[in-house]
Amino acid sequence: xxxxxxxxxxxxxxxxxxxxxxxxxxxxxxxxxxIECQVVEVDPGKKPRELADLNPYNExxxxxxxxxxxxxxxxxxxxxxxxLPHPPLMPxxxxxxxxxxxxxxxxxxxWYSLLSDIESNDKKNAPRARTVLRDGLTVIxxxxxxxxxxxGSEFSLVDCSLAPILWRLDxxxxxxxxxxxxxxxxxxxxxSRKSFRLSLTEAERVLNAKK
Ligand SMILES: N[C@@H](CCC(=O)N[C@@H](CS)C(=O)NCC(=O)O)C(=O)O
Numbered sequence: 001x002x003x004x005x006x007x008x009x010x011x012x013x014x015x016x017x018x019x020x021x022x023x024x025x026x027x028x029x030x031x032x033x034x035i036e037c038q039v040v041e042v043d044p045g046k047k048p049r050e051l052a053d054l055n056p057y058n059e060x061x062x063x064x065x066x067x068x069x070x071x072x073x074x075x076x077x078x079x080x081x082x083x084l085p086h087p088p089l090m091p092x093x094x095x096x097x098x099x100x101x102x103x104x105x106x107x108x109x110x111w112y113s114l115l116s117d118i119e120s121n122d123k124k125n126a127p128r129a130r131t132v133l134r135d136g137l138t139v140i141x142x143x144x145x146x147x148x149x150x151x152g153s154e155f156s157l158v159d160c161s162l163a164p165i166l167w168r169l170d171x172x173x174x175x176x177x178x179x180x181x182x183x184x185x186x187x188x189x190x191x192s193r194k195s196f197r198l199s200l201t202e203a204e205r206v207l208n209a210k211k
Contacts, residue, residue: 017060019203021164031195141183171207
């Protein structure tokens with residue numbers, strides 16, 4: 001399925017998985033910035049043949065902007081933030097930018113890396129991965145008593161990166177303890193953004209049983 005973000009003629013194309021959290025990150029960025037983009041919704045079981053020519057990893061998300069082909073959701077998202085600077089989704093000063101990139105890397109290495117084990121439902125690895133994710137999210141929860149978003153008062157690419165996991169907690173069967181309430185309040189702040197609601201595909205809408 002192909003959908004258009006914004007009504008003007010698109011110059012960019014995003015190959016986006018129907019429900020994977022990496023593609024979801026990039027869709028949130030598209031809608032935050034109201035970017036003209038043709039979104040090609042890809043079922044991972046039926047990938048278009050051109051995807052393998054565009055991306056040696058044959059993965060979603062993959063973005064084409066004229067002659068430029070990008071893959072890796074964080075790389076795509078930073079490119080979009082620089083190409084269409086409003087609203088800015090990264091801090092301005094080098095130290096804060098470096099810290100934001102470090103967080104993006106840590107979310108990938110510490111949490112996104114657990115998702116294949118969780119989805120495998122493997123008897124030993126899935127419960128262990130769920131516990132690591134639950135404990136990690138619980139540890140960062142107190143941050144959201146002090147500030148509305150991960151980096152402080154401003155919504156950023158770091159929030160775009162975390163939101164898809166938070167949306168899928170029911171689907172991943174990860175139960176957060178009571179002390180993670182500030183994190184759950186933060187998740188609600190993210191889910192109520194217009195960009196987040198627009199970013200959801202039909203397949204993703206049903207992944208959060210509470211909504
Ligand atoms: N590190 C990549 C990960 C992307 C990724 O794992 N995408 C999955 C989504 S399902 C994919 O396309 N896997 C290949 C496949 O399903 O065949 C990113 O941040 O974009």
